[in-house]
Amino acid sequence: MEASITLKKVGKKVGDKTILAGLSFGIERGSLVAIVGVNDAGKTTLLKLLSGYDKPNYGQVFIHGLDMNKRRQATRNLIGYVPHENDLDPWLTLEQNIRFTANLYRIPQSIATDRINRFAKKLNFSSYLKEITMNVSHGIQKKTMLIRELVHDPDVLVLDEPTGYMDAESIRLTWDLLKELKGTKTIIYVSNALAEIEQSHDRILVFHDGRILMDGHLDKLLESTMDYHQFQVEFEILSDDLYKKLSKIPTVVSPNRLDNIFHFYGRNRTVFFDVIRSASDELMIDLNVKKLGLRDLLDSEFAGRGLD
Amino acid sequence: MRRVWLWKNRLISSIGIIFILPVLVYILITSSLKNILGQSLSGIPYEIWVIPGLIFIISSLGLFPLLYRDFFDLRVHKKVIVNVALAPYEKRNLVGSYIFVAGLEAMIMGLISIFVFAGFTQISLGLMEIFVLFSCLGLYLFLLGNLFISIALIIDTVTTLFLITAMIFTLIFFGNGFIIEFGFFSAEMEAILKWQPISIPFQIFQNYYRSGLFDWKIFSGMFALSGLWVIANGSILKRRLIH
Numbered sequence: 001m002e003a004s005i006t007l008k009k010v011g012k013k014v015g016d017k018t019i020l021a022g023l024s025f026g027i028e029r030g031s032l033v034a035i036v037g038v039n040d041a042g043k044t045t046l047l048k049l050l051s052g053y054d055k056p057n058y059g060q061v062f063i064h065g066l067d068m069n070k071r072r073q074a075t076r077n078l079i080g081y082v083p084h085e086n087d088l089d090p091w092l093t094l095e096q097n098i099r100f101t102a103n104l105y106r107i108p109q110s111i112a113t114d115r116i117n118r119f120a121k122k123l124n125f126s127s128y129l130k131e132i133t134m135n136v137s138h139g140i141q142k143k144t145m146l147i148r149e150l151v152h153d154p155d156v157l158v159l160d161e162p163t164g165y166m167d168a169e170s171i172r173l174t175w176d177l178l179k180e181l182k183g184t185k186t187i188i189y190v191s192n193a194l195a196e197i198e199q200s201h202d203r204i205l206v207f208h209d210g211r212i213l214m215d216g217h218l219d220k221l222l223e224s225t226m227d228y229h230q231f232q233v234e235f236e237i238l239s240d241d242l243y244k245k246l247s248k249i250p251t252v253v254s255p256n257r258l259d260n261i262f263h264f265y266g267r268n269r270t271v272f273f274d275v276i277r278s279a280s281d282e283l284m285i286d287l288n289v290k291k292l293g294l295r296d297l298l299d300s301e302f303a304g305r306g307l308d
Numbered sequence: 309m310r311r312v313w314l315w316k317n318r319l320i321s322s323i324g325i326i327f328i329l330p331v332l333v334y335i336l337i338t339s340s341l342k343n344i345l346g347q348s349l350s351g352i353p354y355e356i357w358v359i360p361g362l363i364f365i366i367s368s369l370g371l372f373p374l375l376y377r378d379f380f381d382l383r384v385h386k387k388v389i390v391n392v393a394l395a396p397y398e399k400r401n402l403v404g405s406y407i408f409v410a411g412l413e414a415m416i417m418g419l420i421s422i423f424v425f426a427g428f429t430q431i432s433l434g435l436m437e438i439f440v441l442f443s444c445l446g447l448y449l450f451l452l453g454n455l456f457i458s459i460a461l462i463i464d465t466v467t468t469l470f471l472i473t474a475m476i477f478t479l480i481f482f483g484n485g486f487i488i489e490f491g492f493f494s495a496e497m498e499a500i501l502k503w504q505p506i507s508i509p510f511q512i513f514q515n516y517y518r519s520g521l522f523d524w525k526i527f528s529g530m531f532a533l534s535g536l537w538v539i540a541n542g543s544i545l546k547r548r549l550i551h
Contacts, residue, residue, distance in 0.1 A: 104395040
């Protein structure tokens with residue numbers, strides 16, 4: 001598939017600190033790509049480089065094959081950037097904010113009106129369009145910021161926390177819209193809402209210290225840990241001796257405790273029975289088994305130990 | 309668009325300000341200074357001589373809030389200006405457009421003030437003189453707009469910005485020849501004040517008013533300077549948005 005975004009050895013420093021270190025990767029046209037990572041990992045810096053808001057110290061960023069540094073005007077027409085924080089004019093109405101951007105990109109009034117109405121309907125906020133920006137909630141403002149970028153029909157959407165501040169219904173509607181746009185637009189976003197990322201991605205880039213730690217679809221990322229399960233056993237009393245005894249079972253991986261809950265990973269379900277057998281004399285209150293998710297993967301990777 | 313919205317939604321207060329400002333400026337400056345100065349150095353009654361200078365002052369007062377909001381308030385609060393900066397335009401074109409729109413609005417305020425002043429005093433300006441006055445006013449607002457934008461982009465704290473702005477307005481009021489002629493200063497101060505760029509457009513007008521000669525060379529030179537200043541401000545804007 002043709003590349004929409006290509007980074008070649010892109011680096012960014014702020015003072016002496018390296019924020020991004022020689023990043024090279026490509027993103028296919030029409031794909032939905034999530035970027036995750038701990039705070040200060042360089043995620044927002046990467047989005048700023050992709051949006052043209054900031055420039056790399058070295059390396060090149062290409063949008064649809066055009067070098068962002070050399071073809072600035074052309075590439076900016078291709079990109080829509082939604083920052084994390086609200087940057088709307090507080091004194092204008094939501095619609096005026098959107099139309100202002102439509103004018104900036106020379107979108108004819110009739111087309112802008114059509115797009116505003118269409119997207120506002122999809123996000124269920126048509127009734128707010130005439131409201132003054134500072135009088136509406138942050139979630140509504142975030143939806144406005146998304147439509148403000150969609151009104152000039154960019155090929156690439158760069159989104160920082162696309163559902164930030166939104167209620168459950170708005171989150172669902174926003175993802176429905178983004179998934180509908182996927183295919184015709186390349187969407188790259190940063191989010192800390194891991195449950196949303198699990199449901200909405202073609203590919204996940206896991207960032208750490210300005211580098212890509214993992215890259216792929218969640219299933220692929222979890223492939224090496226596919227057999228793993230996460231277990232929890234709640235005892236009436238989890239003594240230190242019992243905790244030590246259970247932790248020493250060879251098949252138990254990454255044991256942990258929270259009060260009287262014994263938490264661990266295991267390659268197959270038989271590990272669970274090993275633990276039950278070893279603690280057969282103790283009173284157990286609750287048992288829980290679940291497959292690994294993105295959070296478990298990140299937790300283990302950022303702890304630097306992995307699961308295998 | 310924002311300006312249109314503000315005019316629509318605050319029509320009464322906006323019109324009120326446009327009419328109150330010239331009245332206030334006239335009463336506080338002219339009615340007192342005419343008793344001190346009496347007449348200009350060339351013998352024109354002060355209240356007639358000062359009218360063009362008051363128009364420049366009113367336009368200056370009208371220009372500042374427009375540029376302050378767009379280049380300082382919205383920038384430090386990270387509103388709109390980032391979105392505008394990411395649009396496919398050169399930064400210098402953005403700066404030029406902002407100055408043009410703000411300058412136009414400030415010139416309209418200046419134009420309205422002529423009608424207000426006509427209610428107080430006799431205005432001895434012919435059509436050609438008014439045309440030259442507004443040409444020089446346009447050039448002046450372009451230079452002053454650049455100055456306001458430069459300080460609004462370089463400074464990040466509101467207290468420092470207001471202190472510097474107060475200094476600039478002191479210079480505008482007293483050091484530009486608007487209400488006090490340069491001849492009242494010492495020869496050294498006169499030489500310094502006459503050569504500071506934002507005082508030159510008014511001198512071009514006064515020279516035309518006195519002699520009928522319009523100094524195209526200096527006018528063009530100052531116009532070129534304001535163009536270079538727009539490019540410099542575009543570069544500052546680009547750097548300030550990144551940090």
